[in-house]
Amino acid sequence: MSKNPKGLWRALEQLADGAVMAAWSRELGHDAERARSFLILANGLAETYPCMNVFGCGYPHRVEERRPGQWSAMCETDDGCPPFTVANKDLFVFAADVKKLCGRISKALGFEASMCRQVAGVRVVPVGTYGAAHSNVYLLFPGDSARMAREVERLFGVQPDPFLLLTPTGIHCSAEVESALRRQSCMHIAMSAALTLADDGSLSPSRVVESLLNEFQRRQADRRALVKTLERIDRSIEAVARDKYNLQKENEELRQLNNDGYFKFAVRVKGEDFLAFAVIMALGNRKAAADHLKIPHRTFYNRVEQWATRGKEYKHMVRYMEWRKRSSRHLKVQLNPSLQSGEAGDQPENPETMADVLTEIKVADNKDYPALLADVLQALERQNAGNWMKVRQELVETIKEDVMQ
Numbered sequence: 001m002s003k004n005p006k007g008l009w010r011a012l013e014q015l016a017d018g019a020v021m022a023a024w025s026r027e028l029g030h031d032a033e034r035a036r037s038f039l040i041l042a043n044g045l046a047e048t049y050p051c052m053n054v055f056g057c058g059y060p061h062r063v064e065e066r067r068p069g070q071w072s073a074m075c076e077t078d079d080g081c082p083p084f085t086v087a088n089k090d091l092f093v094f095a096a097d098v099k100k101l102c103g104r105i106s107k108a109l110g111f112e113a114s115m116c117r118q119v120a121g122v123r124v125v126p127v128g129t130y131g132a133a134h135s136n137v138y139l140l141f142p143g144d145s146a147r148m149a150r151e152v153e154r155l156f157g158v159q160p161d162p163f164l165l166l167t168p169t170g171i172h173c174s175a176e177v178e179s180a181l182r183r184q185s186c187m188h189i190a191m192s193a194a195l196t197l198a199d200d201g202s203l204s205p206s207r208v209v210e211s212l213l214n215e216f217q218r219r220q221a222d223r224r225a226l227v228k229t230l231e232r233i234d235r236s237i238e239a240v241a242r243d244k245y246n247l248q249k250e251n252e253e254l255r256q257l258n259n260d261g262y263f264k265f266a267v268r269v270k271g272e273d274f275l276a277f278a279v280i281m282a283l284g285n286r287k288a289a290a291d292h293l294k295i296p297h298r299t300f301y302n303r304v305e306q307w308a309t310r311g312k313e314y315k316h317m318v319r320y321m322e323w324r325k326r327s328s329r330h331l332k333v334q335l336n337p338s339l340q341s342g343e344a345g346d347q348p349e350n351p352e353t354m355a356d357v358l359t360e361i362k363v364a365d366n367k368d369y370p371a372l373l374a375d376v377l378q379a380l381e382r383q384n385a386g387n388w389m390k391v392r393q394e395l396v397e398t399i400k401e402d403v404m405q
Protein backbone atom coordinates (compact mmCIF):
# COMPACT_ATOMS: atom_id res chain seq x y z
CA MET A 1 0.00 0.00 0.00
CA SER A 2 1.22 3.43 -0.91
CA LYS A 3 1.86 5.80 2.00
CA ASN A 4 0.42 8.62 -0.02
CA PRO A 5 -3.27 7.96 -0.63
CA LYS A 6 -3.32 10.35 -3.57
CA GLY A 7 -1.96 9.49 -6.98
CA LEU A 8 -2.98 8.15 -10.36
CA TRP A 9 -4.93 5.09 -9.15
CA ARG A 10 -6.90 6.88 -6.48
CA ALA A 11 -7.70 9.67 -8.95
CA LEU A 12 -8.91 7.13 -11.50
CA GLU A 13 -11.04 5.46 -8.85
CA GLN A 14 -12.82 8.74 -8.18
CA LEU A 15 -12.76 10.74 -11.39
CA ALA A 16 -12.46 8.35 -14.34
CA ASP A 17 -15.81 9.45 -15.78
CA GLY A 18 -14.71 13.08 -15.99
CA ALA A 19 -13.74 16.11 -13.90
CA VAL A 20 -12.14 19.52 -14.29
CA MET A 21 -8.36 19.72 -14.22
CA ALA A 22 -8.41 21.28 -10.74
CA ALA A 23 -10.10 18.18 -9.36
CA TRP A 24 -7.69 15.89 -11.18
CA SER A 25 -4.67 17.82 -9.93
CA ARG A 26 -5.90 17.63 -6.38
CA GLU A 27 -6.41 13.84 -6.52
CA LEU A 28 -3.34 13.10 -8.61
CA GLY A 29 -1.14 14.84 -6.02
CA HIS A 30 2.49 13.88 -6.60
CA ASP A 31 1.52 12.05 -9.84
CA ALA A 32 -0.02 15.18 -11.39
CA GLU A 33 2.72 15.80 -13.95
CA ARG A 34 3.48 12.24 -15.08
CA ALA A 35 -0.18 11.16 -15.10
CA ARG A 36 -1.30 14.03 -17.33
CA SER A 37 -0.90 11.86 -20.44
CA PHE A 38 -3.62 9.50 -19.17
CA LEU A 39 -6.24 12.24 -19.40
CA ILE A 40 -8.23 13.20 -22.44
CA LEU A 41 -10.48 16.18 -23.09
CA ALA A 42 -14.14 15.26 -22.93
CA ASN A 43 -17.14 17.11 -24.36
CA GLY A 44 -18.92 19.97 -22.61
CA LEU A 45 -18.13 22.28 -19.73
CA ALA A 46 -18.40 21.37 -16.06
CA GLU A 47 -21.40 22.69 -14.11
CA THR A 48 -19.58 22.61 -10.78
CA TYR A 49 -16.06 23.41 -9.65
CA PRO A 50 -14.20 22.16 -6.55
CA CYS A 51 -14.11 24.54 -3.61
CA MET A 52 -10.77 26.33 -3.86
CA ASN A 53 -11.10 28.44 -0.69
CA VAL A 54 -8.63 27.79 2.11
CA PHE A 55 -10.84 26.66 5.05
CA GLY A 56 -13.68 26.58 2.51
CA CYS A 57 -16.78 24.40 2.51
CA GLY A 58 -15.06 21.53 0.71
CA TYR A 59 -18.08 20.91 -1.51
CA PRO A 60 -18.36 21.59 -5.23
CA HIS A 61 -19.42 25.13 -6.13
CA ARG A 62 -22.09 25.68 -8.75
CA VAL A 63 -20.77 27.78 -11.66
CA GLU A 64 -22.70 30.68 -13.21
CA GLU A 65 -21.65 32.61 -16.27
CA ARG A 66 -21.42 36.30 -15.32
CA ARG A 67 -20.34 37.53 -18.75
CA PRO A 68 -19.04 35.58 -21.79
CA GLY A 69 -16.05 33.48 -20.68
CA GLN A 70 -16.23 34.65 -17.05
CA TRP A 71 -17.72 32.32 -14.52
CA SER A 72 -18.46 32.61 -10.85
CA ALA A 73 -18.27 29.50 -8.62
CA MET A 74 -21.01 29.86 -5.99
CA CYS A 75 -21.11 27.95 -2.72
CA GLU A 76 -24.35 26.03 -2.29
CA THR A 77 -24.05 25.49 1.45
CA ASP A 78 -25.08 27.86 4.23
CA ASP A 79 -21.63 28.40 5.74
CA GLY A 80 -20.80 31.54 3.77
CA CYS A 81 -17.99 30.14 1.65
CA PRO A 82 -17.21 33.09 -0.71
CA PRO A 83 -17.66 32.75 -4.48
CA PHE A 84 -14.62 32.89 -6.75
CA THR A 85 -14.04 33.46 -10.41
CA VAL A 86 -13.07 30.73 -12.86
CA ALA A 87 -12.10 31.04 -16.53
CA ASN A 88 -13.78 29.20 -19.36
CA LYS A 89 -10.84 26.83 -19.82
CA ASP A 90 -10.92 25.88 -16.14
CA LEU A 91 -14.30 24.25 -16.79
CA PHE A 92 -13.02 21.89 -19.47
CA VAL A 93 -13.79 18.34 -18.50
CA PHE A 94 -11.09 15.65 -18.65
CA ALA A 95 -11.74 11.92 -18.49
CA ALA A 96 -9.40 8.98 -18.22
CA ASP A 97 -7.93 8.07 -21.61
CA VAL A 98 -9.03 4.48 -21.25
CA LYS A 99 -7.57 3.33 -24.54
CA LYS A 100 -4.13 4.64 -23.67
CA LEU A 101 -4.42 3.29 -20.13
CA CYS A 102 -5.33 -0.21 -21.38
CA GLY A 103 -2.46 -0.10 -23.85
CA ARG A 104 0.10 0.71 -21.17
CA ILE A 105 -1.34 -1.85 -18.73
CA SER A 106 -1.14 -4.52 -21.44
CA LYS A 107 2.43 -3.56 -22.24
CA ALA A 108 3.46 -3.73 -18.59
CA LEU A 109 1.69 -7.00 -17.75
CA GLY A 110 2.09 -8.82 -21.06
CA PHE A 111 -1.56 -8.91 -22.11
CA GLU A 112 -2.43 -9.44 -25.75
CA ALA A 113 -4.36 -6.41 -26.82
CA SER A 114 -6.65 -7.40 -29.64
CA MET A 115 -8.73 -10.40 -28.69
CA CYS A 116 -10.81 -9.27 -25.71
CA ARG A 117 -14.28 -8.09 -26.73
CA GLN A 118 -16.71 -5.56 -25.33
CA VAL A 119 -19.30 -7.20 -23.09
CA ALA A 120 -22.84 -6.05 -23.73
CA GLY A 121 -24.70 -4.80 -20.67
CA VAL A 122 -21.65 -4.71 -18.39
CA ARG A 123 -19.65 -1.56 -17.64
CA VAL A 124 -16.26 -3.24 -17.92
CA VAL A 125 -13.64 -2.17 -20.44
CA PRO A 126 -11.95 -5.00 -22.39
CA VAL A 127 -8.17 -4.70 -21.86
CA GLY A 128 -6.78 -7.77 -23.62
CA THR A 129 -6.13 -11.41 -22.98
CA TYR A 130 -3.66 -13.12 -20.71
CA GLY A 131 -1.69 -16.35 -20.85
CA ALA A 132 -1.82 -19.46 -23.00
CA ALA A 133 -5.55 -19.84 -22.31
CA HIS A 134 -6.17 -16.30 -23.61
CA SER A 135 -8.18 -15.43 -20.53
CA ASN A 136 -10.02 -12.14 -20.91
CA VAL A 137 -8.81 -9.16 -18.91
CA TYR A 138 -11.33 -6.44 -18.00
CA LEU A 139 -10.98 -3.06 -16.38
CA LEU A 140 -13.72 -1.75 -14.13
CA PHE A 141 -14.19 1.68 -12.52
CA PRO A 142 -16.62 0.45 -9.88
CA GLY A 143 -17.69 3.72 -8.21
CA ASP A 144 -18.81 1.87 -5.08
CA SER A 145 -18.79 -1.68 -3.76
CA ALA A 146 -22.48 -2.38 -4.41
CA ARG A 147 -22.00 -1.49 -8.04
CA MET A 148 -18.86 -3.59 -8.26
CA ALA A 149 -20.74 -6.62 -6.88
CA ARG A 150 -23.50 -6.04 -9.43
CA GLU A 151 -21.14 -5.70 -12.38
CA VAL A 152 -19.17 -8.81 -11.41
CA GLU A 153 -22.42 -10.75 -11.14
CA ARG A 154 -23.44 -9.55 -14.61
CA LEU A 155 -20.03 -10.47 -15.96
CA PHE A 156 -20.37 -14.02 -14.62
CA GLY A 157 -23.68 -14.21 -16.45
CA VAL A 158 -22.23 -13.47 -19.85
CA GLN A 159 -18.64 -14.64 -19.44
CA PRO A 160 -18.44 -18.28 -18.34
CA ASP A 161 -14.65 -18.55 -18.76
CA PRO A 162 -12.31 -17.33 -16.03
CA PHE A 163 -11.16 -13.73 -16.39
CA LEU A 164 -8.90 -11.18 -14.75
CA LEU A 165 -10.62 -8.10 -13.41
CA LEU A 166 -8.66 -4.91 -12.81
CA THR A 167 -9.84 -1.98 -10.71
CA PRO A 168 -7.81 1.12 -9.84
CA THR A 169 -7.32 0.57 -6.09
CA GLY A 170 -9.45 -2.38 -5.01
CA ILE A 171 -11.20 -0.40 -2.27
CA HIS A 172 -14.60 -1.33 -3.74
CA CYS A 173 -13.81 -5.03 -4.04
CA SER A 174 -15.51 -6.60 -1.01
CA ALA A 175 -14.46 -9.90 0.54
CA GLU A 176 -17.64 -11.47 -0.88
CA VAL A 177 -16.76 -10.39 -4.40
CA GLU A 178 -13.16 -11.60 -3.95
CA SER A 179 -14.35 -15.05 -2.97
CA ALA A 180 -17.02 -15.18 -5.68
CA LEU A 181 -14.24 -14.45 -8.18
CA ARG A 182 -12.07 -17.14 -6.62
CA ARG A 183 -14.86 -19.71 -6.86
CA GLN A 184 -15.11 -18.99 -10.58
CA SER A 185 -11.31 -19.33 -10.94
CA CYS A 186 -11.18 -15.61 -11.74
CA MET A 187 -9.03 -12.98 -10.07
CA HIS A 188 -9.25 -9.35 -9.07
CA ILE A 189 -6.09 -7.25 -9.30
CA ALA A 190 -5.85 -3.73 -7.90
CA MET A 191 -3.69 -1.73 -10.29
CA SER A 192 -2.38 0.31 -7.38
CA ALA A 193 -0.72 -2.88 -6.12
CA ALA A 194 0.27 -4.25 -9.50
CA LEU A 195 1.68 -1.28 -11.38
CA THR A 196 3.97 1.64 -10.73
CA LEU A 197 3.95 4.84 -12.71
CA ALA A 198 7.32 6.02 -14.02
CA ASP A 199 8.29 9.64 -14.66
CA ASP A 200 7.83 9.21 -18.41
CA GLY A 201 4.23 8.07 -17.86
CA SER A 202 4.98 4.41 -18.59
CA LEU A 203 3.74 1.65 -16.27
CA SER A 204 5.85 -1.18 -14.93
CA PRO A 205 4.86 -4.31 -12.99
CA SER A 206 5.38 -4.32 -9.26
CA ARG A 207 6.79 -7.30 -7.39
CA VAL A 208 3.42 -8.58 -6.16
CA VAL A 209 1.80 -8.80 -9.57
CA GLU A 210 3.92 -11.75 -10.65
CA SER A 211 2.69 -13.85 -7.76
CA LEU A 212 -0.90 -12.74 -8.42
CA LEU A 213 -0.68 -13.80 -12.05
CA ASN A 214 0.95 -17.09 -11.04
CA GLU A 215 -1.92 -17.66 -8.65
CA PHE A 216 -4.37 -16.98 -11.48
CA GLN A 217 -2.55 -19.52 -13.68
CA ARG A 218 -2.68 -22.03 -10.83
CA ARG A 219 -6.45 -21.52 -10.53
CA GLN A 220 -6.73 -22.24 -14.25
CA ALA A 221 -4.74 -25.45 -13.87
CA ASP A 222 -6.90 -26.51 -10.90
CA ARG A 223 -9.97 -25.76 -12.91
CA ARG A 224 -8.74 -27.75 -15.91
CA ALA A 225 -7.98 -30.68 -13.59
CA LEU A 226 -11.45 -30.42 -12.10
CA VAL A 227 -13.03 -30.28 -15.54
CA LYS A 228 -11.02 -33.36 -16.56
CA THR A 229 -12.12 -35.22 -13.43
CA LEU A 230 -15.75 -34.32 -14.09
CA GLU A 231 -15.43 -35.46 -17.68
CA ARG A 232 -13.92 -38.74 -16.53
CA ILE A 233 -16.69 -39.30 -14.00
CA ASP A 234 -19.20 -38.47 -16.71
CA ARG A 235 -17.63 -40.96 -19.08
CA SER A 236 -17.56 -43.75 -16.51
CA ILE A 237 -21.17 -43.15 -15.52
CA GLU A 238 -22.03 -43.34 -19.19
CA ALA A 239 -19.99 -46.53 -19.61
CA VAL A 240 -21.60 -48.15 -16.57
CA ALA A 241 -25.03 -47.19 -17.83
CA ARG A 242 -24.19 -48.62 -21.24
CA ASP A 243 -22.87 -51.88 -19.77
CA LYS A 244 -25.89 -52.19 -17.57
CA TYR A 245 -28.13 -51.66 -20.55
CA ASN A 246 -26.26 -54.25 -22.61
CA LEU A 247 -26.34 -56.67 -19.71
CA GLN A 248 -30.07 -56.27 -19.37
CA LYS A 249 -30.46 -57.01 -23.04
CA GLU A 250 -28.24 -60.08 -22.68
CA ASN A 251 -30.21 -61.32 -19.72
CA GLU A 252 -33.37 -60.99 -21.71
CA GLU A 253 -31.77 -62.82 -24.58
CA LEU A 254 -30.73 -65.73 -22.38
CA ARG A 255 -34.16 -65.92 -20.81
CA GLN A 256 -35.67 -65.83 -24.27
CA LEU A 257 -33.39 -68.63 -25.50
CA ASN A 258 -34.56 -70.69 -22.56
CA ASN A 259 -38.21 -69.80 -23.13
CA ASP A 260 -37.84 -70.69 -26.79
CA GLY A 261 -36.64 -74.13 -25.77
CA TYR A 262 -33.03 -73.86 -26.88
CA PHE A 263 -31.89 -75.38 -23.58
CA LYS A 264 -34.45 -78.22 -23.77
CA PHE A 265 -31.74 -80.75 -24.61
CA ALA A 266 -30.85 -80.54 -20.93
CA VAL A 267 -33.95 -82.47 -19.90
CA ARG A 268 -33.02 -85.34 -22.17
CA VAL A 269 -29.66 -86.17 -20.62
CA LYS A 270 -29.16 -88.14 -17.45
CA GLY A 271 -29.33 -86.06 -14.28
CA GLU A 272 -25.83 -86.75 -13.09
CA ASP A 273 -24.39 -86.01 -16.56
CA PHE A 274 -26.22 -82.71 -16.70
CA LEU A 275 -25.07 -81.74 -13.22
CA ALA A 276 -21.47 -82.59 -14.13
CA PHE A 277 -21.90 -80.48 -17.27
CA ALA A 278 -23.43 -77.58 -15.36
CA VAL A 279 -20.55 -77.49 -12.90
CA ILE A 280 -18.01 -77.54 -15.74
CA MET A 281 -19.88 -74.66 -17.36
CA ALA A 282 -19.83 -72.80 -14.08
CA LEU A 283 -16.21 -73.36 -13.13
CA GLY A 284 -14.68 -73.42 -16.60
CA ASN A 285 -12.88 -76.79 -16.71
CA ARG A 286 -13.22 -80.48 -15.86
CA LYS A 287 -10.58 -80.47 -13.17
CA ALA A 288 -12.20 -77.69 -11.16
CA ALA A 289 -15.58 -79.37 -11.59
CA ALA A 290 -14.25 -82.76 -10.38
CA ASP A 291 -12.65 -81.07 -7.37
CA HIS A 292 -15.84 -79.21 -6.56
CA LEU A 293 -17.95 -82.38 -6.81
CA LYS A 294 -15.29 -84.35 -4.91
CA ILE A 295 -15.16 -86.99 -7.65
CA PRO A 296 -11.78 -88.55 -8.55
CA HIS A 297 -10.40 -86.85 -11.67
CA ARG A 298 -10.12 -90.04 -13.75
CA THR A 299 -13.70 -91.12 -12.99
CA PHE A 300 -15.03 -87.68 -13.84
CA TYR A 301 -13.00 -87.39 -17.08
CA ASN A 302 -14.22 -90.81 -18.26
CA ARG A 303 -17.80 -89.73 -17.80
CA VAL A 304 -17.30 -86.52 -19.76
CA GLU A 305 -15.30 -88.16 -22.55
CA GLN A 306 -18.17 -90.56 -23.26
CA TRP A 307 -20.52 -87.73 -24.16
CA ALA A 308 -18.93 -87.27 -27.58
CA THR A 309 -19.94 -90.80 -28.51
CA ARG A 310 -23.53 -90.54 -27.38
CA GLY A 311 -26.71 -88.91 -28.69
CA LYS A 312 -27.44 -85.43 -30.01
CA GLU A 313 -28.11 -83.86 -26.60
CA TYR A 314 -24.76 -85.08 -25.27
CA LYS A 315 -23.02 -83.61 -28.29
CA HIS A 316 -24.69 -80.28 -27.44
CA MET A 317 -23.06 -80.42 -24.06
CA VAL A 318 -19.68 -81.10 -25.64
CA ARG A 319 -20.01 -78.06 -27.90
CA TYR A 320 -21.06 -75.88 -24.96
CA MET A 321 -18.02 -77.09 -23.07
CA GLU A 322 -15.76 -76.28 -26.03
CA TRP A 323 -17.21 -72.78 -26.14
CA ARG A 324 -16.68 -72.45 -22.40
CA LYS A 325 -13.06 -73.59 -22.72
CA ARG A 326 -12.34 -71.19 -25.59
CA SER A 327 -13.96 -68.36 -23.62
CA SER A 328 -12.25 -69.10 -20.33
CA ARG A 329 -9.80 -66.27 -20.94
CA HIS A 330 -12.77 -63.88 -20.90
CA LEU A 331 -15.01 -65.65 -18.42
CA LYS A 332 -13.56 -65.84 -14.93
CA VAL A 333 -15.38 -67.11 -11.92
CA GLN A 334 -15.10 -65.93 -8.36
CA LEU A 335 -17.00 -67.83 -5.75
CA ASN A 336 -18.37 -65.96 -2.82
CA PRO A 337 -16.98 -66.69 0.64
CA SER A 338 -20.11 -68.34 1.96
CA LEU A 339 -19.64 -71.25 -0.47
CA GLN A 340 -15.94 -71.58 0.23
CA SER A 341 -16.70 -71.85 3.93
CA GLY A 342 -19.20 -74.55 3.11
CA GLU A 343 -22.34 -72.75 4.28
CA ALA A 344 -24.91 -73.40 1.64
CA GLY A 345 -27.81 -71.58 3.23
CA ASP A 346 -31.25 -71.41 1.67
CA GLN A 347 -31.58 -71.86 -2.02
CA PRO A 348 -32.00 -68.45 -3.59
CA GLU A 349 -34.76 -67.93 -6.09
CA ASN A 350 -32.63 -65.85 -8.40
CA PRO A 351 -29.04 -66.89 -7.89
CA GLU A 352 -26.86 -63.80 -7.73
CA THR A 353 -23.41 -65.38 -7.66
CA MET A 354 -21.76 -68.43 -9.10
CA ALA A 355 -21.69 -69.87 -5.59
CA ASP A 356 -25.48 -69.56 -5.46
CA VAL A 357 -25.69 -71.31 -8.80
CA LEU A 358 -23.46 -74.15 -7.63
CA THR A 359 -25.65 -74.52 -4.57
CA GLU A 360 -28.63 -74.63 -6.84
CA ILE A 361 -26.97 -77.29 -9.02
CA LYS A 362 -26.13 -79.35 -5.94
CA VAL A 363 -29.70 -79.49 -4.70
CA ALA A 364 -31.33 -79.71 -8.12
CA ASP A 365 -32.27 -83.33 -8.42
CA ASN A 366 -33.78 -83.72 -11.83
CA LYS A 367 -35.64 -80.41 -11.76
CA ASP A 368 -35.63 -77.63 -14.30
CA TYR A 369 -32.30 -78.23 -15.99
CA PRO A 370 -32.81 -75.77 -18.86
CA ALA A 371 -33.48 -73.00 -16.32
CA LEU A 372 -30.41 -74.11 -14.42
CA LEU A 373 -28.27 -73.80 -17.55
CA ALA A 374 -29.71 -70.35 -18.14
CA ASP A 375 -28.77 -69.45 -14.56
CA VAL A 376 -25.21 -70.68 -15.06
CA LEU A 377 -24.85 -68.61 -18.21
CA GLN A 378 -26.44 -65.62 -16.54
CA ALA A 379 -24.08 -65.84 -13.56
CA LEU A 380 -21.11 -66.05 -15.96
CA GLU A 381 -22.41 -63.03 -17.74
CA ARG A 382 -22.96 -61.04 -14.55
CA GLN A 383 -19.47 -61.75 -13.36
CA ASN A 384 -17.93 -60.85 -16.69
CA ALA A 385 -20.11 -58.00 -17.85
CA GLY A 386 -17.28 -56.23 -19.64
CA ASN A 387 -16.17 -59.35 -21.54
CA TRP A 388 -19.51 -60.92 -22.22
CA MET A 389 -19.91 -59.23 -25.59
CA LYS A 390 -16.67 -60.89 -26.71
CA VAL A 391 -18.03 -64.40 -26.16
CA ARG A 392 -21.78 -64.14 -26.52
CA GLN A 393 -21.98 -64.26 -30.32
CA GLU A 394 -20.12 -67.55 -30.40
CA LEU A 395 -22.40 -68.99 -27.72
CA VAL A 396 -25.50 -67.97 -29.60
CA GLU A 397 -24.11 -69.50 -32.79
CA THR A 398 -23.25 -72.70 -30.94
CA ILE A 399 -26.77 -72.94 -29.57
CA LYS A 400 -28.43 -72.22 -32.90
CA GLU A 401 -26.19 -74.55 -34.92
CA ASP A 402 -27.16 -77.37 -32.62
CA VAL A 403 -30.81 -76.65 -32.93
CA MET A 404 -30.65 -76.59 -36.74
CA GLN A 405 -29.17 -80.08 -36.88
Ligand SMILES: [Zn+2]
Pocket (backbone or CB within 6 Å): 051, 052, 053, 056, 057, 058, 059, 061, 075, 081, 082
Ligand atom coordinates in the same frame (compact mmCIF):
# COMPACT_ATOMS: atom_id res chain seq x y z
ZN1 LIG B 1 -16.56 26.28 -0.69
